[in-house]
Amino acid sequence: MADADGTHLPRRIVPWPRSVSAQAVAGLKASAAQPRMPMPDPADAQGWRAMIAQTDAGMAVAYAGPPDPAIVVETQEVAGVTVHRARPRTLSGNDRRLYIEVHGGALVFGAGDFCRACGARDAALFGVEVAAIDYRMPPDHPFPAALDDCLAVYAAEVAARGAGNIIVGGGSAGGNLAAALMLRAKAQGLPMPAALVLMSPEVDLTESGDSFEVLMGIDPVLKARLTESIALYAGGHALDDPLLSPLFGDLAGFPPSFLQSGTRDLFLSNTVRMHRGLLKAGASAELHIFEAMPHGGFFAGPEDEEKDRAVARFVAAHWPAG
Amino acid sequence: MEDKAIGRRDAAKAIGAATAGLAFAASIRAQAAPPGAGGIISVDAQGMTLGARTIPWPQSVSPQAQAALRAAAARPVPPFPDPAWRALVAQADSAMAAYIAPPDPAMPIVTGRLAGVTVYRARPAGLAAGDHRLYLDIHGGGLIFGGGAFCRAGAGREAALHGVEALAIDYRMPPDHLYPAALDDCFAVYRAEVQRRGAENIIVGGGSAGGYLTAALMLRARDAGLPMPRAALLMSPRVDMTEGGDTISTLMDIDPVLKGRLAATATLYADGHDLRHPYLSPLFGDLRGFPPTLLQSGTRDLYLSNTVRMHRALRQAGVEAELHVFEAMPHGRFFGGAPEDGELRRFVAAHWARAGEAGRG
Numbered sequence: 300m301a302d303a304d305g306t307h308l309p310r311r312i313v314p315w316p317r318s319v320s321a322q323a324v325a326g327l328k329a330s331a332a333q334p335r336m337p338m339p340d341p342a343d344a345q346g347w348r349a350m351i352a353q354t355d356a357g358m359a360v361a362y363a364g365p366p367d368p369a370i371v372v373e374t375q376e377v378a379g380v381t382v383h384r385a386r387p388r389t390l391s392g393n394d395r396r397l398y399i400e401v402h403g404g405a406l407v408f409g410a411g412d413f414c415r416a417c418g419a420r421d422a423a424l425f426g427v428e429v430a431a432i433d434y435r436m437p438p439d440h441p442f443p444a445a446l447d448d449c450l451a452v453y454a455a456e457v458a459a460r461g462a463g464n465i466i467v468g469g470g471s472a473g474g475n476l477a478a479a480l481m482l483r484a485k486a487q488g489l490p491m492p493a494a495l496v497l498m499s500p501e502v503d504l505t506e507s508g509d510s511f512e513v514l515m516g517i518d519p520v521l522k523a524r525l526t527e528s529i530a531l532y533a534g535g536h537a538l539d540d541p542l543l544s545p546l547f548g549d550l551a552g553f554p555p556s557f558l559q560s561g562t563r564d565l566f567l568s569n570t571v572r573m574h575r576g577l578l579k580a581g582a583s584a585e586l587h588i589f590e591a592m593p594h595g596g597f598f599a600g601p602e603d604e605e606k607d608r609a610v611a612r613f614v615a616a617h618w619p620a621g
Numbered sequence: 622m623e624d625k626a627i628g629r630r631d632a633a634k635a636i637g638a639a640t641a642g643l644a645f646a647a648s649i650r651a652q653a654a655p656p657g658a659g660g661i662i663s664v665d666a667q668g669m670t671l672g673a674r675t676i677p678w679p680q681s682v683s684p685q686a687q688a689a690l691r692a693a694a695a696r697p698v699p700p701f702p703d704p705a706w707r708a709l710v711a712q713a714d715s716a717m718a719a720y721i722a723p724p725d726p727a728m729p730i731v732t733g734r735l736a737g738v739t740v741y742r743a744r745p746a747g748l749a750a751g752d753h754r755l756y757l758d759i760h761g762g763g764l765i766f767g768g769g770a771f772c773r774a775g776a777g778r779e780a781a782l783h784g785v786e787a788l789a790i791d792y793r794m795p796p797d798h799l800y801p802a803a804l805d806d807c808f809a810v811y812r813a814e815v816q817r818r819g820a821e822n823i824i825v826g827g828g829s830a831g832g833y834l835t836a837a838l839m840l841r842a843r844d845a846g847l848p849m850p851r852a853a854l855l856m857s858p859r860v861d862m863t864e865g866g867d868t869i870s871t872l873m874d875i876d877p878v879l880k881g882r883l884a885a886t887a888t889l890y891a892d893g894h895d896l897r898h899p900y901l902s903p904l905f906g907d908l909r910g911f912p913p914t915l916l917q918s919g920t921r922d923l924y925l926s927n928t929v930r931m932h933r934a935l936r937q938a939g940v941e942a943e944l945h946v947f948e949a950m951p952h953g954r955f956f957g958g959a960p961e962d963g964e965l966r967r968f969v970a971a972h973w974a975r976a977g978e979a980g981r982g
Contacts (some may be wrong), residue, residue, distance in 0.1 A: 300874060301694035305677035308874055314668035316867035318926060331664045509679035509949035510920055516660045516671040517871050523660070562868050562929060567920055568681065571946040586944045588929040591867035605933070 305512075313517055316591035322600030323591065327563075330593060331519035338527035344438040347531060351407055351436075358404065359412035361598075370419045374433075378451035381433035383415040385422035395460045396618050398422075399492075400431040401449060401469030401476045403595070405525055406501070406532040407436050409472075421468075424607055425614050430456065434476070441534030442543060449480045454489060462490035463619050468557075468610075471566070471595065474500020478545035478573070481553055494617035495556040496610060499566045499594050500573060502546040504529045504538040508568025520593040521565035546573055550580035557585055557613040559606060561592025585613070668870075676875060679949035686949065690921070693951060694877035706765065706796040706889070713766040721774040728777045736809035739791040741773040743780035753818040754785040757850070759807060759838070761829030761953070763883055764859075764890045765795050779826075783970060788814065792834070799892035804900060807838045812847060820848035829924070829953065832858025836903035836931070839911050849912040856917045857924045857952050858931060860904040862887045862896040866926025878951040879923040904931055908938035915943050919950020 300307055315324045336354075339346030366372075372385045400421050402414040409417075410433055418431030434448035456465055469477035474497040481495060506524050516522075533543055541548030546569065556577055560570035570586070577584035587609050589602055596603045662670045678687050696716075724730070730743045758779045760772040772791045780787035792806035814823055827835040832855040839853060864882055874880075891901055899906025904927070914935055918928035925946070935942035947954075 301691070301877065305675045306694060306875060306877070307675050308671075308673060310662070310671065310673045312668045312670050314870050316870075318865045318867055318930065328664065331661060331669055335660070507681050509681055512676045512679075513872070513875050513921065516669070516674075519661070519664075519669065562925055563871065567946075568948055571920060572681065572948050574945075575947065586946060587933075588925075588944060588946060589933065590926055590930050605937075609936070 319591045319597070319602055320600045323597040323602050326597030326599040327519050327591070327593065330598070333519075335522040341527055341530040347407065347438045354404075354408045355411060355413060358409055359416070363412050363416035367419055367423055370422045372415060372419050372422075374415065377430065378455040380435075380448040380452050382452055383418040383431040383433060385415075385418040385429045385431065387422055387426055387428075390426070390428065394427065395464045396427040397456055397460060397465050398425050398427050398429045398614065399453060399456065399465060399467045400429050401434070401467065401473035401480070402431060403469065403471030403473040403498075405528045406445065406472040406475065407438075407528045410434075410436060424611050427618075437528075437531045437534070442532055442536050445476055445532075446479050446483060446542060449476050450483045450487070453480055453484060453492075454487070457489055462492050465492040466494045466496065466614055466617060467492045468496030468498070468614075469500070470498035472501050474498055475502055475504070475543075475545065478502050479542050479548075482541055482545055482548045485552055491552060491554040493554060493619065494614065495554050496614065497556060497570070497573060498559045498610070499561070499564050499570055500558070501525070501566060502544060502569050502573045504533065504544045508566075508572060510565060510568035514563060514565050514567060518563050518565040518593045520595055546576060550576050550582060553577055553580065553582040553584075555583040555617060557587070557610060559587045559589070559610070561589045561594070561596075563591050563593045565594055682949045690877055690949065690951060696877075710765055710794075710796075713762070714769065714771060717762065717767055717771045721770060722778065725777060725781065728781055730773055730777050732773070735788075736813040738806040738810050740810060741776040741789045741791065742786065743776040743789075744786040745780055745784055748784075748786065752785065753822045755814060755818060755823050756780070756783050756785050756787040757811065757814065757823055757825040758787055758789040759792070759825065759827030759831035759834045760789060761827065761831040761856075763886045764803065764830040764833070765886050767830075768792075768794055783824075795886075795889045800890050800894055800901065803834060803890075804837050804841060807834050808841050808845070811838055811842060811850075812845075815847055820850050823850040824852045824854070825850045826854030826856070828856035828858070830859050832856055833860055833862070833903065836860050836906075837900050840899050840903055840906045840908075843910050849910060852912050853914045854917075855914060855928070855931060856954070857919070857922050857928055858916070859883070859924060860902060860927050860931045862891065862902045866924070866930060868923055868926040872921060872923050872925060876921050876923040876951045878953050904934060908935050908940060911935055911938065911940040911942075913941040913943075915945065917945045917947070917954075919947045919952070919954070921949050921951045923952050 315327060339350055369388055370385050371388060372383055374381065374383050398421055400417050402409045402417045404413065414431050414433045418429045422429040430452060432449055432452050434445040436445055467477050467480060477495060478497060478500060481491065511524060529538065536543055538544060539547055558570050558574045560567045574584050574586040589606060592602060596606060660672060662672050678690060727746050728743050730741050732741055756779045758775045760767045760775050762771065768791050772789050776787045776789035790807055790810050792803040794803055825835050825838065835853055835855055836858060839849065843849065864884055869882060887896060894901060896902060897905050916928050916932045918925045929944065932942050932944040
């Protein structure tokens with residue numbers, strides 16, 4: 300079974316879990332039935348533009364849904380960056396709290412409608428104002444454009460309302476940028492936000508974690524390594540640079556952090572290594588792993604709702620008192 | 622009686638079958654695809670069919686941790702002769718003796734009886750006489766192994782680790798003593814120590830089967846009206862005797878330590894009782910009122926699902942519970958010597974220190 304190369308596994312059947320809701324199993328099946336999309340070559344800019352347009356249209360349909368009448372969303376420019384600002388209608392005018400949402404999408408997808416929908420969703424979930432950063436992406440804007448945009452918005456909001464009134468969060472690629480933003484902000488002498496939320500974060504662009512092997516084929520959402528989109532984003536920069544792979548950065552001084560993953564998530568190793576890295580650096584960090592959950596969640600069912608509630612509880616507990 | 626005996630024999634046969642299955646898997650490994658292959662071949666109502674593949678040793682952990690994984694994978698699966706449970710226990714216990722540290726003259730371990738149960742007590746030299754803190758250690762070993770010398774060594778290890786008095790419970794086990802004997806013994810010792818020093822001075826912890834007994838003890842103590850200890854530690858706990866978690870499937874053959882299901886020992890231990898009863902599978906119990914709890918697992922641990930489900934259930938019940946999952950770690954950690962174990966020591970110590978503040982003096 301095992302030798303110097305590793306552990307040899309025969310062809311096998313991984314059964315659907317019995318330990319989650321019927322909706323969650325249906326979500327896993329639906330994700331697994333989606334064909335794996337071949338990624339264009341990193342040098343093929345036209346191919347990427349077509350792929351991005353197609354994927355973004357699909358994401359907008361899948362996630363955006365009808366507008367929430369309880370939330371007002373305005374698209375504006377902050378420090379030269381497009382930001383979707385979402386605010387619950389019932390919020391008091393002098394409530395200065397802000398959740399900065401850094402959207403996911405493999406560092407190439409998810410701009411526009413998806414980003415805007417994430418902002419509205421967070422505003423409803425957290426009950427505060429949300430700034431969803433529509434950061435620039437490849438193929439036209441590789442690293443560090445996205446990070447520059449996140450830093451510009453963060454710096455402007457810190458100046459406007461104080462870092463203590465800000466919580467920053469992101470999932471997947473958004474988790475990469477949210478964590479890298481902390482490193483950039485620290486280097487610039489900017490204060491840290493009140494808290495940080497990292498949902499299955501893509502914090503290691505070298506993809507060196509064990510779950511990239513162990514859970515390959517078991518995560519029905521992330522069906523392959525993200526080699527091509529990572530190369531496109533990095534634009535020739537070293538992948539182990541902490542601004543590209545914040546897992547390898549100096550995490551001392553990070554704000555209290557919430558980290559989420561699932562036992563079928565290809566980014567499980569990313570998440571648990573970041574959790575340990577934060578604890579080792581003396582930061583306060585709490586880890587939440589959900590049974591049989593793939594990258595991003597089941598996209599249905601009570602487990603996703605429990606995940607939302609867990610994040611909402613953490614966020615609510617980290618706003619300044621009073 | 623006869624039915625039970627047959628059940629036990631079937632259980633032993635099932636373990637034998639699982640071993641044969643592993644041999645079969647090994648025999649077809651010549652067909653294994655090169656590393657990187659093995660994605661989803663097909664999806665149907667049963668599950669996802671994955672191609673043959675090789676999971677390389679992780680480069681993301683220390684060389685010591687990698688060596689521990691290789692060593693565990695190389696260890697043969699012990700044979701499970703039917704019905705020779707005693708021979709199996711003796712064999713496994715002598716194998717486990719390899720993990721017992723040599724006796725430390727600075728940490729004498731005293732064997733005694735408490736509430737009718739054999740216990741091993743270790744107290745670090747130099748501890749103030751008025752220090753009443755106690756770490757109650759409930760050993761692992763599949764509910765049938767790990768008594769005697771392994772359990773005894775646990776007292777010394779925990780006392781050295783936490784710098785407090787430690788008491789290891791040598792609870793009774795199958796095949797001679799079936800459920801609820803082990804839980805009865807843990808309960809009797811806990812009650813005696815609560816009466817002696819107060820629950821606020823006690824932290825209870827255990828790994829694997831010991832994690833099951835630790836969690837079941839909390840339920841039993843609460844139901845009996847006893848106060849909860851200061852905190853509990855559940856290391857890769859076997860809290861679901863039905864083995865219903867997803868990682869029992871997804872990480873099968875990837876965890877080099879737990880090489881198969883343990884359904885046979887569950888059947889043996891349960892003695893016909895419902896495996897879903899909370900005293901057998903605490904995951905399904907009402908967890909309200911549990912003390913602050915630390916849970917530990919690894920990304921290669923067959924009991925990762927047990928651990929994360931227990932963590933979520935505790936939090937849903939309003940309990941302060943923190944989860945620590947280690948990169949590429951199998952069931953039972955890396956068996957000492959790896960930097961990852963150092964991290965584990967630090968957070969266990971930190972948790973104890975925090976919890977111990979109010980309990981001292």
